[in-house]
Amino acid sequence: VTPGSLPTGLLADLEAVVGPGHLLQDPSLRAPYEVDWTGRWRGSAGAVVRPGDTAEVAAVLSRCHDRGVSVVPQGGNTGLVGGAVPRDGALVLSLARLDHLGAVHTRPDGGAAGEVVVGAGASLGAVQDHARAAGLRYPVDLAARDTATIGGTIATDAGGLGVVRHGATRAQVLGLEAVLADGTVLDRLHPPLADGLGYDLRGLLVGSEGTLAVVTRARLRLVRPPDHLGVAVVATEHVAAALQVQRHLADRLGPLEASELMTRAGLSLVAAAPGVRTPFAAPPPAALLVEVAGDRGVGEALSAAIAEVVEEVRGVHDAVVGTDAADRAALWHLREAHTERLAEGGVVLKLDVVLPEPGLPGFVEDLDGLVRDAGGSDAEVVVFGHLGVGDLHVNVLGLATGRVPAVEAAVLEAVVAAGGSPCGEHGVGRQKPGWLERVRAPGELAAMRAVKAALDPGGVLNPGVLLPPAPGAGSLAGQQEGPADHLVEDQQGQGPP
């Protein structure tokens, strides 16, 4: 697709809105916006527009709406399911310049320690640092923090490491400003009582993956940083024991700040990296990392509870507790280093799924065999994730790209068979609309399509993302843009750049 695929008049209009430096038409300038972080999802943009404020976003959308031109909103493009990757010459609407960080305010009530209004293009890491400088904490955290944007985390309702304690992004969004497909600005930044004024459009937009509106600003909840923290890693014989340990510790110590599962393949990968201190002689089959917050005695309380766990829970091998900052960081590094090591190893397939507790251990145990049977005989499977909410990240390395569809289908089929969700915190994107259809009733899908048609009657916002095609509308690929549509998945993708 060449720049010429967008109407010349539109391009001139957009340039007038944002200024010449912020409409990117040259292929080399567009290129970074046409592929996601994994390299798996790759497409083509007719142009990239970078508005500088909400009014410019509204003007861009209004002009595209009038001409029926598709728009793909884009933040950091770290979402992993292709939800922000353009196809067929759609216009990429980058929110990167909306990176304003407002003043941090403290709040008198118990629901939040403070709040801040930030632009959709601010990175998660920038918001975390900004809150920290004011003595508070933004409770969403994930590996892509320095690239992922607030707008993207709202569009996908990102979970992350703090989800078990503080909920996903939805729970942090006190107010929103967003622009509808036709350029209408919805201002729900400061509802006097968030939910007492008509339909909860704010909540509807969270997690809608840019298909209903473009988020431009958000008012976010900040929490008090914990006074004291303790971290433990417990090595277990199998995932079932890790689940028992989690339950035991939550019963003894109250809500956990984090509860992360790791398994042998991932721990081995991390252990082989230079500079990593591994606490165990050999990587155990499974390991649970827990973080707890409390008063000065939290370290002792954690150690005592861990001693009980070692004594009482069958299948516990060993455990390490870290209370000072350096020890805690070293333990956290075991988990955090997964992302980087996997990127170096060349992940071919990344899947994000949710398992109910009863089916979770069996699913993890069966994974290697499942992948092998689906044709990934040389592949290595690394699974880890947010055990506290059953959200698992399944990574397959060393897989021939031609085998990706079969392995993907086999893994997701097993998730559905176990009563789980094939879509986890990463959302649906372009990867899983067909799987959404598998687990939601036709009536609910029809209701979602009706809501989409109500708020974006022209279907210009992020077509092909999230919603499966309506019954009788033909294949997914052909649904929204007719027969000229191309596959967006790059079968040559060789993992992250």
Next chain:
Amino acid sequence: VTPGSLPTGLLADLEAVVGPGHLLQDPSLRAPYEVDWTGRWRGSAGAVVRPGDTAEVAAVLSRCHDRGVSVVPQGGNTGLVGGAVPRDGALVLSLARLDHLGAVHTRPDGGAAGEVVVGAGASLGAVQDHARAAGLRYPVDLAARDTATIGGTIATDAGGLGVVRHGATRAQVLGLEAVLADGTVLDRLHPPLADGLGYDLRGLLVGSEGTLAVVTRARLRLVRPPDHLGVAVVATEHVAAALQVQRHLADRLGPLEASELMTRAGLSLVAAAPGVRTPFAAPPPAALLVEVAGDRGVGEALSAAIAEVVEEVRGVHDAVVGTDAADRAALWHLREAHTERLAEGGVVLKLDVVLPEPGLPGFVEDLDGLVRDAGGSDAEVVVFGHLGVGDLHVNVLGLATGRVPAVEAAVLEAVVAAGGSPCGEHGVGRQKPGWLERVRAPGELAAMRAVKAALDPGGVLNPGVLLPPAPGAGSLAGQQEGPADHLVEDQQGQGPP
């Protein structure tokens, strides 16, 4: 309106669905469903249908949808804004028989201590008792607990006494089952990851006041009951001092379990009742009731913080702390007795509004003069409410019914002028669609109307509730049902029965 106003064929169909005992056509049987708890909102039902389960609700809705007959879902009818009162012979769909209480389950994670699935017709009090019997607590509580239903509290996103600590009903709804206008059952009772599977229809339905779907079942979050509680009532010179006390105590003691404002008029009313122990020699201008939870030492911590408050905050008269159960109950009774005493006194006008903190004290101080100037020269104003979230209940006694519209307008106008919301936790109902229009932008109202049209294209669900008429659609009264429509407000209303 006579029973004959509904098509005979429909009535026969409905009777076949629910059985003859559950289609009420006789005027004397319909009467209790035609007026709300306050007596202010009164209308006429063509019939009342009482389905016994979700399938029957779906069948009823499907048949009404096919014939274009309006349906008014009804729970306990305690909502105070006319949102469940039928008009012009609409069909009342009573959820009273869906009062199933499922087994209480404990949960391993930190977000909730347990959960339970209950029917929409279960009373709030029944759910509270059910949770208590399992050692847990449903954290929504309000005066109408024994009449209000779970379905009604979800439809209105009820706040109540625990809102400052646990959030409104929205925060408790882990899953929902609901039926759309056309009879489609939406089952989101057990989403494996609530918000990772497409649009958040569950959240959209909470607070939608029966205009988008009929809630039939809910999966609710339960919390651990606090180990130890302390309650204090602090008498202050004015509301500004009560706000300062609230902030001071939250800073010292962490999140408050409750923070309720009372004022002299209400305290005087309560003090005059038989059997009430008043802690102060004379009712102070304002008083703050706070409840805090903690370990065994919570009583001492509260007493110490209260001593600081008396010393440090200007305008604090006196304070009483209750730590044992009887003393706590006596202090709570001061607040709880408001509802009953007001009912006995014959409240003519009840308004529920939200004020931002800076404008709240001035609004309360100006209320008496405002009501007097609007024609309520003999009226008495009693204001109290959930100070922690700025939600105030304004009650006007002794007002000539002819003056209700002017006084209502004056009070709500003052709320808007102070940057507040004319709609609080009671919602919009039939009382305030015009006020919703005052404080929401045209674009947002258009988006809400589009969502309504998407999910209820025939406009059969609770017409005239929540949404103001579309621009150019004429007066509110004439919007949905044409020129035969009547005023639903009973100007002869003399307060609760």
